[in-house]
Amino acid sequence: MYQTNQYEGMLAETVSVPGAGGDTINAYLARPLGAGPFPGVVLIHHMPGWDEWYREATRKFAHHGYVAVCPNLYFRAGHGTPEDVAARVRAEGGVPDEQVLDDLAGTLRALRALPYLNGKVGVFGTCSGGRHAYLAACRLPGFDAVVDCWGGRVVMTPADLTPRQPVAPLDFTADLACPLLGLFGEEDRSPTPEQVAVHEAALKQHGKTYEFHMYPQAGHGFFYHDRPAYRQGPAVDGWHKIFAFLGKHLAHGA
Amino acid sequence: MCTMIVKQVEIDGSGKGPDGWFAVRQASVSFDHPFNAPFEHALNIDFTDPARGPGARVAVELSEQAARHLVDTILAVLAQAEKGGFLESA
Numbered sequence: 136m137y138q139t140n141q142y143e144g145m146l147a148e149t150v151s152v153p154g155a156g157g158d159t160i161n162a163y164l165a166r167p168l169g170a171g172p173f174p175g176v177v178l179i180h181h182m183p184g185w186d187e188w189y190r191e192a193t194r195k196f197a198h199h200g201y202v203a204v205c206p207n208l209y210f211r212a213g214h215g216t217p218e219d220v221a222a223r224v225r226a227e228g229g230v231p232d233e234q235v236l237d238d239l240a241g242t243l244r245a246l247r248a249l250p251y252l253n254g255k256v257g258v259f260g261t262c263s264g265g266r267h268a269y270l271a272a273c274r275l276p277g278f279d280a281v282v283d284c285w286g287g288r289v290v291m292t293p294a295d296l297t298p299r300q301p302v303a304p305l306d307f308t309a310d311l312a313c314p315l316l317g318l319f320g321e322e323d324r325s326p327t328p329e330q331v332a333v334h335e336a337a338l339k340q341h342g343k344t345y346e347f348h349m350y351p352q353a354g355h356g357f358f359y360h361d362r363p364a365y366r367q368g369p370a371v372d373g374w375h376k377i378f379a380f381l382g383k384h385l386a387h388g389a
Numbered sequence: 390m391c392t393m394i395v396k397q398v399e400i401d402g403s404g405k406g407p408d409g410w411f412a413v414r415q416a417s418v419s420f421d422h423p424f425n426a427p428f429e430h431a432l433n434i435d436f437t438d439p440a441r442g443p444g445a446r447v448a449v450e451l452s453e454q455a456a457r458h459l460v461d462t463i464l465a466v467l468a469q470a471e472k473g474g475f476l477e478s479a
Contacts, residue, residue, distance in 0.1 A: 212443060213442050354429060
């Protein structure tokens, strides 16, 4: 934890990373100043887009000693305000899972090539980004820890499947290759507590390392201080749990 | 895209955005997270012209009750206009 007599500096800027289909997409990167080595985190933005909250979260990870990078998964929808771009993606039915995975694979490669990384990388996401984080941890090699915050549609019925989301992330649980932290709200409708229980049962069945926390009196998006869903107690506790979990699994030599 | 409940329809008309009036070509109707309305999910309507880029958008985010009331009201107004012989297609 930061001490008041400690030097702190940070660099935060827009960068380019390789994406799906040979594209170059933009990303927001924040890191502590200094030689490191630092652990890395890939942040996966939520349905409302590559927005200010995600820039703040990226800098928060850097403040806590991580090289944090958040790719713009809506890059191909054109440019404008984050809301306008996200609205276009919403109209299109979301971004295809395979495209997201390739964008994340490119982001991970770029992150792992940085000279000040300690060799450990986690992946974090909220809302649709929580779902994508879980999917990435199951499908892509190279992540050492995953944080899924209220990712909806991890558990999907056949009627929920679409050409862009053709397989439920739950179906890849056997391939989950790193420890998982899940944070959820009891009042959430996507995922519901029942869906979280189904997810947990699959993790147990496959012998995976995980910890799930279900907060009472919290719904979807309880970290978002700019939305009525914000719940101060669960949000503060949730961030503590995230940094304890990542500290345990991404520390140098962990 | 937490619910993925969305439909698009081609439309004709005009919408007023931050840069003034433009022709709206498409309406996207979704029930998903709003950007501004204080609900977890809302009935969102985006009137857009896709050819002009993401910024050509007039957006509303409505509660379920407001959306149903709006639909009923639109239909009632159209019925009254039809009865009065005001519809161009009539």
